[in-house]
Each structure stands twice: as structure tokens, then as C-alpha cells.
Amino acid sequence: MFKKPSTYRSISVVLFLALFVFTLCLAGVAEAYVARSSGSSAVAYGIARSQAYGYTPSQPTPSRTIPTQPTPTQPTPSQPAPLPGNISGLNAQERLLFNLVNSERASRGLKPLQLDSRLTYLARLKSQDMINHNYFAHQSPTYGSAGDMIRRAGIPFTLAAENIGVGGSVNAIFSAFMNSSGHRNKILGSRYTHTGIGIIYQPGRGYLVTQLFIQPR
Numbered sequence: 001m002f003k004k005p006s007t008y009r010s011i012s013v014v015l016f017l018a019l020f021v022f023t024l025c026l027a028g029v030a031e032a033y034v035a036r037s038s039g040s041s042a043v044a045y046g047i048a049r050s051q052a053y054g055y056t057p058s059q060p061t062p063s064r065t066i067p068t069q070p071t072p073t074q075p076t077p078s079q080p081a082p083l084p085g086n087i088s089g090l091n092a093q094e095r096l097l098f099n100l101v102n103s104e105r106a107s108r109g110l111k112p113l114q115l116d117s118r119l120t121y122l123a124r125l126k127s128q129d130m131i132n133h134n135y136f137a138h139q140s141p142t143y144g145s146a147g148d149m150i151r152r153a154g155i156p157f158t159l160a161a162e163n164i165g166v167g168g169s170v171n172a173i174f175s176a177f178m179n180s181s182g183h184r185n186k187i188l189g190s191r192y193t194h195t196g197i198g199i200i201y202q203p204g205r206g207y208l209v210t211q212l213f214i215q216p217r
Contacts, residue, residue: 089117093170093199093207100174101187101195101211110190116214119196122149123210126164127198130208136166146212159215161186168206170199191215 090098102112126149129142143149146162163183165173177183186192192213199209 123198156217
């Protein structure tokens with residue numbers, strides 16, 4: 001009879017200790033879960049953003065901005081006179097791509113491409129059109145295909161091609177071109193002799209690049 005209070009106390013102590021240990025375990029599990037979920041989520045998000053969207057290049061100076069924007073009509077020879085037919089008529093980014101292309105051709109024993117100011121004018125129209133209408137494709141809703149655009153501008157050719165690119169830097173876009181057989185074949189095509197380059201910067205999107213190639217007729 002006199003042992004019952006002691007028994008009750010023992011049971012109470014055991015239950016209290018068990019409840020205390022159980023509470024500690026719950027706190028440990030909860031803390032571990034929060035640490036794993038917040039840690040993995042933050043790391044994955046950072047990688048995704050930095051690889052796909054994280055880098056935004058600094059905006060070019062106003063002196064390098066192309067003021068000309070395409071009109072709704074198709075380009076014709078009667079439109080404003082294109083740039084001078086030499087490399088000094090290019091902005092810094094266009095000049096960089098032009099030099100990269102011809103350096104690559106020279107390393108393969110190919111003749112350099114000649115800059116055609118009419119093609120540069122059209123290439124700038126195409127890049128601006130991709131900005132105006134928020135697309136990235138060879139087929140323009142304004143000008144049609146590159147062949148259509150060149151033909152309507154009154155430039156005779158036997159062969160024509162187009163490379164387009166978008167990215168944070170011209171060097172990165174050129175690397176993408178060279179890593180693609182279709183784009184690389186245009187850059188290193190021995191039948192192409194003339195080119196035009198139009199590069200325009202769009203904040204939040206990067207550089208929009210259009211390069212036209214032709215074999216004149």
C-alpha cells in the first residue's frame with residue numbers, strides 16, 4: 001500500500017523524460033527540414049538565374065545606339081542612304097563581330113568577307129524588327145525571309161544566308177555561332193563574299209545580332 005505513491009512518481013518521471021526527449025527530436029527534425037529546404041531552394045534558384053537569366057550586360061553608350069528603326073513598309077533602294085561601305089561605319093559591337101568572323105576565316109585560309117553597307121542597313125532593320133515585335137526568328141512579320149528582304153532592296157545575288165543571335169556579349173554569340181554547324185558553315189562558306197552586320201542592344205534581353213551573307217550576282 002505504501003509503495004503506490006513511489007510507483008506513481010516513477011511512472012510520472014519516466015513519462016516526463018519520454019515527453020522531453022520526444023520534444024527535442026521534433027525540434028531537431030523541424031530544424032533539419034527547414035535548413036535543407038531553404039538551403040537547396042536558394043542554391044538551385046541562384047544557379048538557374050545565373051546560368052539562364054542572371055547576367056545583364058551594361059548598356060552601350062548613347063553614341064553607339066542605332067537611331068534608325070524599321071518602318072512598316074518593306075525596305076527599298078529609295079530609303080535613306082545606307083552607311084559608308086567600310087568598317088568605320090560600324091558601331092563597336094558590329095566591328096567586333098566583323099573582325100571575329102574574318103579572323104576565323106583567315107585562320108582557315110579563306111578570303112575575308114567584304115562589308116556591304118546596304119546589307120548592314122538591312123541587318124540593322126532586322127535586329128530592330130525583332131525588338132519591336134518581340135520575336136527571334138528568321139522569318140520577320142515585317143520583311144519576310146532574309147532573301148525576300150534583300151531582293152526587295154534591289155540587291156542582286158545568287159546565294160544569300162542569315163545568322164541571328166541574342167546574348168549578353170558579342171563574343172558569346174560568336175562562340176554560339178561557331179558551335180553550331182549551320183551557323184559556322186555560313187561564316188566559313190567560301191561562296192559568300194559580302195556581308196552586313198546589324199547589332200542593337202535591348203535592355204533586359206541583350207544584344208540582338210543579325211548577319212547577312214551574299215554571293216553577288
